[in-house]
Amino acid sequence: RAKPHRRDPRQHSSGDHPMSAAIDYRDDIAAEEDTPDAKAWLKIVNAYRKPDITRSSFELGITLVPFVLFWLGAWASFEYAFWPGLVLVVPAAAFLLRLFIIQHDCGHGAFFARRRVDDWTGRLLGVLTFTPYDYWRRAHAEHHATAGNLEERGVGDITTLTVSEYRALPRWKKLGYRLYRNPLVLFGIGPIWVFLLKQRLPFGMMKDGALPWISTMATNAGMVAMAALMIWLAGLDAFLIHQFEDTHWSNPPEWQFQHAALHGASHYDLPWGLRWLTGHIGVHHVHHLSSKIPFYRLPEVLRDHPELKTISRITLKESFACVKLV
Incomplete structure (x- = not known):
């Protein structure tokens, strides 16, 4: 390690021009x-x-x-x-x-x-x-x-x-x-x-x-998780709540709003943490049926009417198979 010394007048730092940072x-x-x-x-x-x-x-x-x-x-x-x-x-x-x-x-x-x-x-x-x-x-x-x-x-x-x-x-x-x-x-x-x-x-x-590597890899994992969540929120989730094997589509005059809402949107049954993070958007069939229901009350609907849980239900594991429908 260099000993402290008075700066050599010839060793001024150089900027964009080699002499630009030189001082008197x-x-x-x-x-x-x-x-x-x-x-x-x-x-x-x-x-x-x-x-x-x-x-x-x-x-x-x-x-x-x-x-x-x-x-x-x-x-x-x-x-x-x-x-x-x-x-x-x-x-x-x-x-x-x-x-x-x-x-x-x-x-x-x-x-x-x-x-x-x-x-x-x-x-x-x-x-x-x-x-x-x-x-x-x-x-x-x-x-x-x-x-x-x-x-x-x-x-x-x-x-x-x-x-x-x-x-x-x-x-x-x-x-x-x-x-x-x-x-x-x-x-x-x-x-x-x-x-x-x-x-x-x-x-x-x-x-x-190991600490710098652990820190870097943990940060990378957090970034990937955050990016994956955003991709899922912006893309996969929007895809899955309407794109699944038995979704309902029909032409007028056969098309009916309530039937299309209940059977044309899925119940994406996510683990609790993901349900909370996504504002229970996975209870999408109920949301389409009555969009004025606050998101925090959608679980109450399923609790009071458990038969709605099984309609168009997709689990997280099953959702990966839906990607082949792209």
């Missing part, structure tokens, strides 16, 4: 001399470290609840019109970013007073932010431990070369470096690479044991 070395020295010692500042700012549990909970609530509402609003509106949903995606993305910031603080053990609460909050938020918490936390801690160290670059930072390093590169590597630091790559392709690809397999954490 004399101004840099003057700034350092006028600035209080970092250790003194550390003692000052450490007084602000203790989290306020009430405030932390409040901040989490006013971030998570609006995100969920905007997200659900966007999802619901896409069924009727594209543009309203697209508009709602923007504030949802903003709140998602704020959730990532909360996850970031959890990674530092700075959000709640107890580390365990921080960790589990961060892990759960990681499913929403596409960021495996324990893997990211280790990488980010390494970034904090090595930030600004020219000999420890490469973890949790954007690749940055000194002017002398840039000048020593062959032309094709200079081109690659300039392309890498292009805003379209850094702020477009880069986040896609990090959040959708790189963080799915923590190859850079092989030496850190």
Whole structure:
């Protein structure tokens, strides 16, 4: 590990143009001399470290609840019109970013007073932010431990070369470096690479044991489960409540509303948890028969009239066989 030393005036970091990030070395020295010692500042700012549990909970609530509402609003509106949903995606993305910031603080053990609460909050938020918490936390801690160290670059930072390093590169590597630091790559392709690809397999954490892998795979599983639920809600469920082996179709004048409602829609008999999550939409035959019944009262109908349970009933296991009807 490199010893602390005064910056070499030839080793200014390079930006989009190799000289763009260079600063006047004399101004840099003057700034350092006028600035209080970092250790003194550390003692000052450490007084602000203790989290306020009430405030932390409040901040989490006013971030998570609006995100969920905007997200659900966007999802619901896409069924009727594209543009309203697209508009709602923007504030949802903003709140998602704020959730990532909360996850970031959890990674530092700075959000709640107890580390365990921080960790589990961060892990759960990681499913929403596409960021495996324990893997990211280790990488980010390494970034904090090595930030600004020219000999420890490469973890949790954007690749940055000194002017002398840039000048020593062959032309094709200079081109690659300039392309890498292009805003379209850094702020477009880069986040896609990090959040959708790189963080799915923590190859850079092989030496850190099983936890980064467990964290990543658990986050991936949560993302798959959430995506699967959405696919099911948006597609398979909508398919199954009307597409099953003995569903009823007829032409007028034989068609009758009540008969078509009761026998043209299924009773998708799901396990309790899925019934609750889907607002009992599986009791679709009763819903079609009387759409004014609140969703939370549909189980009462089946309880009081058990004969309705067997009409057009499809279990979760049986529903997979219905896919062949596509």
